[in-house]
Amino acid sequence: MNQRQSLADGEAAGKAPPRRLGKNGDGAERHETIYRSISDAIIEHRLKPGARLREDALAEVFGISRTGIRKILQRLAMEQLVTLTPRRGASVTRPTAEEAKDVFDARQMVECGLMPDVARRITPEDVRELRDMANREREALKAGEQSRAIKLSAAFHERLARLSGNATLATFVGQLCSRSSLILAVYGNPGHLGCESHDHDDLIGYLEAHNGERAAAFMSRHLKAIEASLSIVEEEEEVPDLQRIFTSG
Amino acid sequence: MNQRQSLADGEAAGKAPPRRLGKNGDGAERHETIYRSISDAIIEHRLKPGARLREDALAEVFGISRTGIRKILQRLAMEQLVTLTPRRGASVTRPTAEEAKDVFDARQMVECGLMPDVARRITPEDVRELRDMANREREALKAGEQSRAIKLSAAFHERLARLSGNATLATFVGQLCSRSSLILAVYGNPGHLGCESHDHDDLIGYLEAHNGERAAAFMSRHLKAIEASLSIVEEEEEVPDLQRIFTSG
DNA sequence: ATGGCAACCATTGTATACGCATCGTGGCTC
DNA sequence: GAGCCACGATGCGTATACAATGGTTGCCAT
Known part of the structure; x- marks a missing residue:
């Protein structure tokens, strides 16, 4: 679970502890940095598809509250980089x-x-x-x-x-x-x-x-x-293997 | 300023007052409805470009809190339907x-x-x-x-x-x-x-x-x-109505 | 031993409260 | 009389607290 550390090492690594300036400081600039950190981590495969992104963990790592994290997560979701399932939270999208x-x-x-x-x-x-x-x-x-x-x-x-x-x-x-x-x-x-x-x-x-x-x-x-x-072999989905296997058998 | 009323008359008009069911009821369904209401209002030109969208007003109209409104507003912003200026709030985008x-x-x-x-x-x-x-x-x-x-x-x-x-x-x-x-x-x-x-x-x-x-x-x-x-004449900026009117007179 | 049920815990969704920046207005001064 | 400064209000940004849901685990009954 060292993904959390690897998340922050974009350039915000040294900023997380001294969260004193979190009040205003940069303001909107900060969110952009965090967004880019997570986005880069996903694009660079440091966060692999399917990895869960817990809001609390991200909030703690980047030194802001969940509110800001949610905003960033939604933006990433609109770009299809993360998937937001209703009550399950966010995870890195696994494209079909x-x-x-x-x-x-x-x-x-x-x-x-x-x-x-x-x-x-x-x-x-x-x-x-x-x-x-x-x-x-x-x-x-x-x-x-x-x-x-x-x-x-x-x-x-x-x-x-x-x-x-x-x-x-x-x-x-x-x-x-x-x-x-x-x-x-x-x-x-x-x-x-x-x-x-x-x-x-x-x-x-x-x-x-x-x-x-x-x-x-x-x-x-x-x-x-x-x-x-690419080797796009239609890998089996979540559950239907059972159905297909046992209905055909 | 009857834009507020016209906003809700998509199909959520009758829902706003009895906000008792706002607790859970639909849940995520609600946001989709509200999003569509605002989106339709913009697309149908009931909300004209440049119109300001105050969070409090929207929250009151739709019977949810500002948190939910902000989420919807961000989504609309990503689709370029509304513009979010840092400390000024949201307004319907006026395309250049x-x-x-x-x-x-x-x-x-x-x-x-x-x-x-x-x-x-x-x-x-x-x-x-x-x-x-x-x-x-x-x-x-x-x-x-x-x-x-x-x-x-x-x-x-x-x-x-x-x-x-x-x-x-x-x-x-x-x-x-x-x-x-x-x-x-x-x-x-x-x-x-x-x-x-x-x-x-x-x-x-x-x-x-x-x-x-x-x-x-x-x-x-x-x-x-x-x-x-279209008559794409590089139209004058925000304020000059007054100037132009009074300089011509 | 296994399957079902129930309670607990983890995590998200929502609302509210507080802080700060900006804009408008009014008064004061030159 | 005009311009500038200051104060107040409006409205956004953020955090924190609370509620609800889904998953997991442990226990009991068959």
Whole structure:
């Protein structure tokens, strides 16, 4: 149960004990930090799907009361990162196979559809930043830090979408990427991560050349490759095994 | 300030006074009802963009405490229907011109992209239901009930998206439609509503014939027509009414 | 020994109370 | 007479306390 400690080590680790400044201090800033801590922990698979998130524990770890935690938990629930069951509390969402398909279909449609806009609007400055992100991702991958690589990959895709200029679709892509991280945690094969490291570099190349069509096609293949790498075996649900087994027998 | 009364007349109007059952009764069901009441009021333009939503007033109207209202308000904020300013409280979102463009671009991409799937999966039963919705919308429009027509139109588009089988994209379309209703409230010309009544019927025809390509093209024109009907003049800010009035006199 | 029932405990849901920030108003001063 | 400062009120943010529910465990009866 050392998940509680691992939760706080985003950057709020040293803040929890001196909760004297909890009165106002930052105020709304604080919630954002805590939200990001939990969100990152989920995306980086430090909190695995199915893990229960008790309000009291979180409140104690982050030094705020349950009220604030509930607010954050609801926000995470709306982004489908945690599941709120009526009287059972919050737990990290365990995506179903159907949800996984929906998420990747949605990414296919939106991310590919955004590539022409991105290719048209991208600047040399953007290219530099994207390359930097891709480099950091590759390094993390090489160093064996899967957690950080996953988070960086999601951040890369979201940043890419944001370059399209459409803020609404960009945040939507961000949510899809977060959920994809969850899907990787459940259906991904260990050792074979989602994004191949050189894929992102190739994509940047097409975008730098303002070739939206090829970028879209490449993104499509890229996403298909990720989806294909999953082993979506419809794992048995909660209970119905018994019924199916014994009704067929 | 009779907005408060108009808020409750969704179907919770008679419930507010006998708040004796507020203890448990429905429980979580209640929140959903209240959420829908407020959401409908916004979508139907009974609550206009910029209208302030005081927590105390809402709590009193619906017979629950501010805690529950805050939860609902946050949910509405995440769907971009209300704006939460740090110390000023909640108000109905007033979409900017840029947001309007983003929303319609997103709808263009997603709704058109979904049409092939819808055309492939649609059943005679679905067609019947869609025609029924279109009829009700046309009747509302003919009866001059703009409010109901707007809500029905949004519901039609969301239902359509849900027929694609992709729940994630369907709820996203639903949110886009809600926001579109807000956009119509700000930038729409009175008397010239968004969706032409026969448009939806034509669209159903293409879908019934399983002609996804034409359905997508028609949806594209349909959305373009709605967007074109808007008068997106970068409207002046909050206060200048007084200034403009008295400087012109 | 096993199955059912009951009581307890853990945990969430809700309400209320308190603190603080901001905005408006009124009075005072220049 | 006008501008500025101060005080009061309104309304949000947070915490804490209480109530209700569901799960678990232990005991009793068959």
